Amino acid sequence: MIETDILIIGAGPTGLFTVFEAGLLKLKCHLIDALAQPGGQLAEIYPKKPIYDIPGFPEISAQGLTDNLLEQIKPFQPGFTLGERAEKLEITPENHFVVTTNKGTVHKAKVIAIAGGLGSFEPRKPTTISNLSYYEEKGVAYMIKEPESLRNKKVVLAGGGDSALDWSIALADIASELTLIHRRKEFRGALDSVEKVRKLRDQGKINLITPAEVEKLNGNGKLESIIVQTKDEENKEIEIATDYFIPLFGLSPKLGPLADWGLEIEKNAIKVDNALDYQTNIPGIYAIGDINTYPGKLKLILCGFHEATLMCQSAYNRIYPNKKYVLKYTTVGGITGFDGSRKQAPKAVVEAI
Ligand SMILES: Cc1cc2nc3c(=O)[nH]c(=O)nc-3n(C[C@H](O)[C@H](O)[C@H](O)COP(=O)(O)OP(=O)(O)OC[C@H]3O[C@@H](n4cnc5c(N)ncnc54)[C@H](O)[C@@H]3O)c2cc1C
Secondary structure, eight states: OEEEEEEEEOOSHHHHHHHHHHHHTTOOEEEEESSSSSSHHHHHTOTTSEEOOBTTBSSEEHHHHHHHHHHHHGGGOOEEEESOOEEEEEEOTTSOEEEEETTOOEEEEEEEEEOOTTSEEEEOOOSSOTTTGGGBTTTBOSSOSOGGGGTTOEEEEEOSSHHHHHHHHHHTTTSSEEEEEOSSSOOOSOHHHHHHHHHHHHTTSSEEEOSEEEEEEEOSSSOOEEEEEEOSTTOOEEEEEOSEEEEOOOEEEEOGGGGGSSOOEETTEEEOBTTTTOBOSSTTEEEOGGGEEOTTOOOOHHHHHHHHHHHHHHHHHHHOTTOOOOOOOHHHHOEEOTTSOEEOOOOOOOOOO
């Protein structure tokens, strides 16, 4: 069982910044995210797009902001459970929380911060392959957690967006054979990614099949080959031997299991007390960032940062009801990491010149 002070559900920008604010209060955090990597919408939907409304950053890419947040929270050594969805909530007699994921990982915490954004991102699955679900975890996957696990394997990717393009580029030198299938000839993604994939195709590193669709999967107990139907004038059926078939058709957000936790929900978001501390109707469970709603709510990154800051103060008072925390500016108090690191502004000296 993983034990922590604050269990954060959602490793988007709000969840990541919560670790920093909690760390200043010496509270330990652990994050759960259904996605394979931290960053939420920023890393999954628009990593290369510039953001212009982060205070102090006239322009920063979404992945750049995610990387900076990860760097900023490093001293506070957060734990991560990635690629798993928080599913089940139990409240212990001493009012602590036990959260179990869809893969059975159990977490115990004194406080929960739900920073779940639009909900947990679930992969969109192709609907036309009848035996797809049989091969799940037997060669079919919908996200890539460990690219190295695909080293020297035959891999078929399907999809026409940024994710399919980016993974094609990343796996070109890892897989022994890499095929990318898309139902159209045109790809919808960053221009430089499209050009890179074109170049890799010309170098023979990617077998590009367009326009085409995967029709059927074959294999004895595990995936061995796929049947592809081309949609061009040739309209032919091709069998491709493969170890993995990974459709990357995007993700759709679902409030999912959180909707059954007894939280007050309004318009697919969790109602919170914004006059005080972003606590939900269950004491000790907070909701911050895009996932919450209150009068005047704005779904912006900077609003999530603000909510995280106030929420952590309230969490501290809940965890240590008899201790008084005095707010210190980081310029004055510095930062003491749980890893023993220390950052501090140079002290003023009194010296004759
Ligand atoms: C194309 C685009 C451009 C944008 N541009 C801007 C901009 O310029 N400026 C701006 O301020 N905002 C912008 N936004 C909005 C911004 O991305 C969101 O406000 C921000 O991502 C919210 O952060 P969050 O951490 O609250 O949620 P998210 O980023 O959505 O992260 C939530 C995370 O929680 C996880 N999760 C949810 N439920 C569970 C569960 N049960 N178990 C495990 N994990 C779970 C999800 O997988 C997800 O990773 C943009 C959004 C989009 C789509």
